[in-house]
Amino acid sequence: MQDLKVSLIEVFSERHLVETFDELTLTVDSQDIIKTCLKLRDSFSFDTLIDLCGVDYLTYGQSDWNGNASASGFSRGRNHQGLEDRHEQRFAVVYHLLSVSKNKRIRVKSFVDEAEPIIKSVTDIWASADWYEREAFDLMGILFENHTDLRRILTDYGFKGYPLRKDFPMIGEVEMRYDEDLGRVVYEKVSIEPNINVPRVIRK
């Protein structure tokens, strides 16, 4: 892996490359994603896109100990830590690449703007990106430019919202039931209350 690291540093600048747990993470600007991916595929033979996902860094490093975690639950005084490592940009798109021929892996990470979470699609580079990008769009609301078929994939037909975003409630927003009088299925606002059984704590 060290050879790969050395040759990567030659092409990309060193400050964008991090090594953790024997894994390499390359952070690139969202404008450069196509250029970077093409280079990784053609010069470093990363022939397979193993995974692509969106990450929402909205509440990164925040614990539940402040404020009302649930309607009737705890709200004990503990100043919450971790605000210092809030990410500047809210969303990230993470690509996991695999080189079957060279037996190497790399993670490419690219932050996108919160107001306009758009990034270029890599479907022309790896065909497998098609559904992964649809999934990231569906669950995280990240838009992929030049994707030919950016439809929702996992959620219900006519679903509203992006469920994996941190501001989307765990209990959802609507619930569904069969209405006898109307003779069809109706959507209503959820009737259950959010409940946290185990608070989220950060200990250093």
Added chain:
Amino acid sequence: MAEIRNYTLNFGPQHPAAHGVLRLILEIDGEVIERADPHIGLLHRGTEKLVESKPYNQSIGYMDRLDYVSMMCNEHAYVMAIETMLGIKVPERAQYIRVMFDEITRILNHLMWLGTHGLDVGAMSIFLYAFREREKLIDCYEAVSGSRMHATYYRPGGVYRDLPDKMPQYLVSDFRTDKELKIMNENRQGSLLDFIADFVKEFPKSIKQYDDLLTDNRIWKQRLVNIGIVSANRAKQLGFTGPMLRGSGVAWDLRKNQPYAVYDQLEFDIPVGMTGDSYDRYLVRMEEMRQSNHIIKQCVKWLQENPGAVMSDDHKVSPPKRADMKDDMESLIHHFKLFTEGYCLPKGEIYRTVEHPKGEFGVYLISDGANKPYRVKIRAPGFAHLAAMDEMVRGHMLSDVVTIIGTQDVVFGEIDR
């Protein structure tokens, strides 16, 4: 001449060959598929969202429910991610137990695949034979974890408990005579390892039976040969892994190429296909079962000779002994802490992956230092395979769609998550 137009056919979600809840919108010209649009998500349970709200240990059960025919392999990737981040060492015996159960799981998965694939294509009897052996392996699951499917057996730091010394036996019942009961319990007199050793000895005969039923069967070949051909390069482009990639002739197996647990100390071969059609993938999986059998044999031998701990003694992640809790304050505190708040992972991100029976199953975990994951992305092998459905079925007949669903070995628990 009458005008002939393409028509659209809705396949599933309640179709016995749809392997669960696949809905396919097929555009058909006569009986030839022009386009297939899989609609997935009918089994979407929001696992990735739920996992964010639970302490790490409470989510192991969710992993079982992803690919619900290869439960323990899913757990393996998840616990490996946690262990690496915490930097805890797993006892060697636990590693062997994990590998043994990973391979049992692989056989379980492939038997399920073989039975249902056969059923889809019209071979009824293979299903019954496959489930005969599955039953025995499911009993191993039950003996070791108390559950026949959703084991939650792997835990960060090892496995929950050591292998039982006694294999559970069939009980007296009105439905069987004493003589039948005696035969049923014949190989259950010893420990679980003895039972598995007996299974491993008998299993090649069972594979031989499946082989006799299918491999040279004319109908089976007519339905599988040259159906859904994927070239090696295309397979990599499409993100194929596991038997789907090996069927196309790429010798890629994480157990060999990026070994985890104790796979580097075991001897086994990687079968590869030649043409990349459904028949090759069938042969690859059949051979994988034989290889798994071989691995289990080695694990049983090792486990019989090497008793020892199966759980890390770091009580920050593993519960202390119940007896210790009676008079040791520290154990009591550890126990309480572990089962209420859980443990915190250091800040960072990790991607850990295993060679799942279906391909590469990965867990991408981001931690912000809390007792719950910040984000977990599950990389399900079936997702990438199903995404290639359109490409694989184009130009084939309607009945071949069923073969291709079968050969992809899709399970919706992992695809829809």
